[in-house]
Amino acid sequence: MTPLIEAKELVRIYALRHGPFSRPSFVRAVEDISLSVFPGETLGIVGESGSGKSTLGRMLLGIDPAQGGEVRFEGQPMPRLGTPEWRALRAKMQLVYQDPLAALDRRQTIATQIGEPLDIHRIGPRESRAGRVEELMAAVGLRPDQAGSYPHELSGGQRQRAVIARALAARPKLLVCDEPVSALDVSIQAQVVNMLSDLQQENGIAMIFISHDLKVVRNLADRVAVMYLGRIVEEASSDVIFQSPRHPYTKALVSSMPIPGKKLEGRVILQGEPPNPAARPSGCAFHPRCPVARDVCRTTTPALRQIEKGRTAACHVVSDSAAMAA
Numbered sequence: 001m002t003p004l005i006e007a008k009e010l011v012r013i014y015a016l017r018h019g020p021f022s023r024p025s026f027v028r029a030v031e032d033i034s035l036s037v038f039p040g041e042t043l044g045i046v047g048e049s050g051s052g053k054s055t056l057g058r059m060l061l062g063i064d065p066a067q068g069g070e071v072r073f074e075g076q077p078m079p080r081l082g083t084p085e086w087r088a089l090r091a092k093m094q095l096v097y098q099d100p101l102a103a104l105d106r107r108q109t110i111a112t113q114i115g116e117p118l119d120i121h122r123i124g125p126r127e128s129r130a131g132r133v134e135e136l137m138a139a140v141g142l143r144p145d146q147a148g149s150y151p152h153e154l155s156g157g158q159r160q161r162a163v164i165a166r167a168l169a170a171r172p173k174l175l176v177c178d179e180p181v182s183a184l185d186v187s188i189q190a191q192v193v194n195m196l197s198d199l200q201q202e203n204g205i206a207m208i209f210i211s212h213d214l215k216v217v218r219n220l221a222d223r224v225a226v227m228y229l230g231r232i233v234e235e236a237s238s239d240v241i242f243q244s245p246r247h248p249y250t251k252a253l254v255s256s257m258p259i260p261g262k263k264l265e266g267r268v269i270l271q272g273e274p275p276n277p278a279a280r281p282s283g284c285a286f287h288p289r290c291p292v293a294r295d296v297c298r299t300t301t302p303a304l305r306q307i308e309k310g311r312t313a314a315c316h317v318v319s320d321s322a323a324m325a326a
């Protein structure tokens, strides 16, 4: 099967100036990332803030152009940002951000905004537009009488529902959700996540779900990629990642989440500074915080490699199970 979206060796570097006359330093926000997502599948991308998750999400949609590597959508190279080809593709791939208020226009009613993609992509006859907007509002749990509301008249959760309805309007094949519930009240996060998951399954949409909240990702994702300072350090099915993490960073992340009924051989506490993309350590970027680091970790970046069927990891110390079995 062809992946719906496929990234190969993506690189994104930012120049960071500390003052008007200072020389820039370079931040490698995304480095050598390859991944693929198949139709209908959910890939969770987890990592602390500053790990490059959001940049990666925008790169996958061509919003942040890659400086190295390539993205393919349905087997075709991603068109350049802003070209008519790219704009046409945007009907098939949508982004849902963390902050619904910033995503919405405060001077327009939500019905107008939910229907906007239908106009932009000229989907369906004009006469059917109101009906489709009504249908979308119902799908995300908004009441018909809220159609004429402005964003500030809705709650945070309702605004995010409106954003999701707009994202679904053009019947996309891929939804990239970047921390879609982390700005919402904890009490409504689960409702919005469950709704997203139901809509995704009903419509056969693939989803890339970016989050620092491991609990949410565990419930939602089929596969999980763990990022640390711009790189994927481990990738496997969600069950495998959460039940038997192998990379020292994944182990630390997973051990910090309380899971009822799951025994841990002892918590791995993350030591040292959280990742700072502007001061990337040499070798394995995780080495200053890694409880099992060796000398080689300071000098040599470990490659992401397959360590068992369906699992990749980038670590000098993680042995591969095939070699262990031999």
Ligand code: SF4
Residues within 6 Å of the ligand: 247, 248, 249, 284, 285, 286, 287, 288, 290, 291, 292, 293, 294, 297, 302, 314, 315, 316, 317, 318
């Ligand atoms: Fe730790 Fe070394 Fe593995 Fe990096 S490569 S995670 S520093 S053991």
Ligand code: MG
Residues within 6 Å of the ligand: 049, 053, 054
């Ligand atoms: Mg982010």
